[in-house]
Amino acid sequence: MIRDITLGQYYPADSILHKLDPRVKLVTTISFLVALFLVNSWVGYVVATIFLVSVIRLSKVPFPFMVRGLKAIFLILMITVVFNLFLTPGDRVLVHFWKLQITDKGLRTAIFMAIRLVYLIVGSSVMTLTTTPNDLTDGMERLLGPLKKLHVPVHEVAMMMSIALRFIPILLEETDKIMKAQIARGADFESGNLLQKAKSLVPLLVPLFISAFRRANDLAMAMEARCYRGGEGRTKMKPLVYARRDYLAYGTVMIFLAVIIAVRIVL
Amino acid sequence: MSIKLEHVNYIYSPETAYEIHALRDVNLEIGQGEFIGLIGHTGSGKSTLVQHLNGLVKATDGHVYFHGEDIYAHGYDMKKLRSRVGLVFQYPEHQLFEVDVLSDVCFGPKNQGLSREEAEERAKEALQMVGLSEEFYKQSPFELSGGQKRRAAIAGVLAMEPEVLILDEPTAGLDPKGRDEILDQISALHREKKITIVLVSHSMEDVAKYVGRIVVMNQGEVMYDDTPREVFRHYKELEEVGLAAPQVTYMMHALKEKGFAVDEDATTIEEARDTILKSLRGRL
Structure with missing residues (x-):
């Protein structure tokens, strides 16, 4: 019963994502989260979806593990969707009953919010599933290193x-x-x-x-x-050193961010 | 027949990467008034097995009967079962929580619905059985020594007056003196109170002296189930699964090989002494 609680559950597998430097994964996750909040059009979400799906495929972690984290936020998700759906004023009323109404804007915000929340959780799950907690704190320590000053x-x-x-x-x-x-x-x-x-x-x-x-x-x-x-x-037993794949990963993330920003500016 | 297990299987975290088949088709009968040693090396499934005996763990497959009643039957009173089959866990001192020893021992009887006076009476009796005198009643359980804590915790289960008492490695981490004291007290309980006892251990030495029957577990299966004499005859097989027979057994076999007419089935030091003396007298 008590084993069902997952918290930073690491799933051992042999994938490129597991081998990546934890710093890369941290930066990627943060970039992905930022990107999610930058996106405000369908095209942007398609780009984010393609990115997320390919990352999940690369991780070799079974899909059910990815969505496990969603159970915890199900209630928050529902509340967000319901509130956005009914309480957003818009130009066109789609459905109207009693005192509630669903507008085109409301529908759009509700869907976007739902996608955003789900992607947020799944995105961070990918990181925690492919990185051991120890690697993660190692990565954090190095990334936050400058704060020592x-x-x-x-x-x-x-x-x-x-x-x-x-x-x-x-x-x-x-x-x-x-x-x-x-x-x-x-x-x-x-x-x-x-x-x-x-x-x-x-x-x-x-x-x-x-x-x-x-x-x-x-x-x-x-x-x-x-x-x-x-x-x-x-000193560390396993010092963090960037390999070629880490630079490639950084490059991919930069391109992804650039595309998201471009979509945001153009559309 | 007090407890009977039929084809019991137990699997931890089934259908995941961490699946462990802890028990495989275990059949076991524990009779009234028996003193059984349950032996196996770490991870052999002995701790899992004893948790089935009072319904703390439900078998993935199979049945457990207590006095002929299926404990998995709908509406079976598990709470009552647990007060009749007392289980003392490994390191039971880790479950102490009350402000003083007496109240902690009262926890079990109070849960059985007894009044404060009745519970205290039972607690005092139980504490006396494990050899903790009145001066300890009002002490904090956390101030006791390791062996005293262990005994207070055992008293906590004894105070529920179970018919069957299961002890999971009651001597782990104790010094030889503390170990002998506890085992002697358990043995006295069996003799005087006629309580059925299941003693879980990985040390043959500990149990050989006390028990009437030994059940050896290996990789979730019952490997041997017989009297100590019979089980120790298989000392070579026992070694293969990471266990050992008592040193006496090895000595008897060594003496026999040297040509002494000793009984190699002697399992305790007393028996060994007798048979060695006998063989020496025969030589003179």
Whole structure:
């Protein structure tokens, strides 16, 4: 039950996308998100769709994994569509009933908003599915490197992020285990009203927090024992180096962005 | 017959890349008052198997019967089953949460619907059984030593007065003294309270001394199910699957090879002593 939660779920496969430098993937994802908000015509969406579909095909990740993330935003998506559909004033009224009306503009905005949101989620899923959380934080650390000059603790933040990500599955498993142990002692996590339910979580949360603190303590000790002292002068086991395919990928993304901007200006 | 498993199969995350066939066609009968050792190396499916016995995990395929009733039948009272089949998880001290030891042990009986007084009475009895005296009642469970925590957690399940007590690696991470104490107490429970006990372990040494029957799991299948003597006869096969017979077994076989007339089926140190003495007397 508890394993169904996906958070930065990495899907192992052997594709060019998996091999790309995480920095390239981060920049591409951000560019894609920006492009989505630049687009305001059908032609633009066709270009974005072609880009997204080819990236998905290249990733070799089964399609169902891509749309899994959509479940979480389904409600927001529906609300956005409904509000845009009925509440956008427009020139031509298409459907009119009771106090509600659907205008041509409303229909257009609703569809565009829906596509935008879906592409946003699917686009970022492609990145998280093809990049391990560790690579991702590595990439982020390097990309945000210049901020170090402004005394932003980039390395520390990246380290915290990768540790947090690393611990999510462990804590989920731990939750599962403690839950089972308490159910075996007759605990009931399902029935009762809200207050009773909240109270029934105490036997789960107390051991969980204790175990989280214990693990944090152990990890800190293990890091100190190996002389960890922050980012200063620290080398990487797998330093990020751009290869030819990374430059090609950058080129492709630039062309994509250029096309999107051109479409926006021309149309 | 208290618990019976028929053709139980269990698959983790079926139809995904992470599919694991944890149990394969397991058939097992656990009789009233038995003391069973369930043995297997890490990942052999023993922990998964015991979670089937009180309905925490539902078999992908197959049936589990408790006193002849199918526990997967519609409307079967799982809560009641869980209070009759007590399960002590690995590292049970990780489930402690209350402000003091006594309240923590009361958690189970209270969930069974007992009043505060009744629950406390049962808790005190259970704590006494595991050898925690009155001075610990009002202590925070987090201030106890590792072995004491473990015993408090076991008392938490015992206080529910189960007919069957399953312990998943109750001695993991304890020192030899703590290990012997816990195993002796479990053995006393079996003797005095007539509780059916299933002891999960990967150490033959631990169980050989106590249990009347050993079930060996390997890759989700039951490999052997017999008395310790019979099972340890297969010590070479056991080695192949990453287990080992007690050291006594090896010693007896070595002595036999050297020409001593010892009984190579001796499984405990006491039996070994007797048979060695006997063979030596025979020589004199």
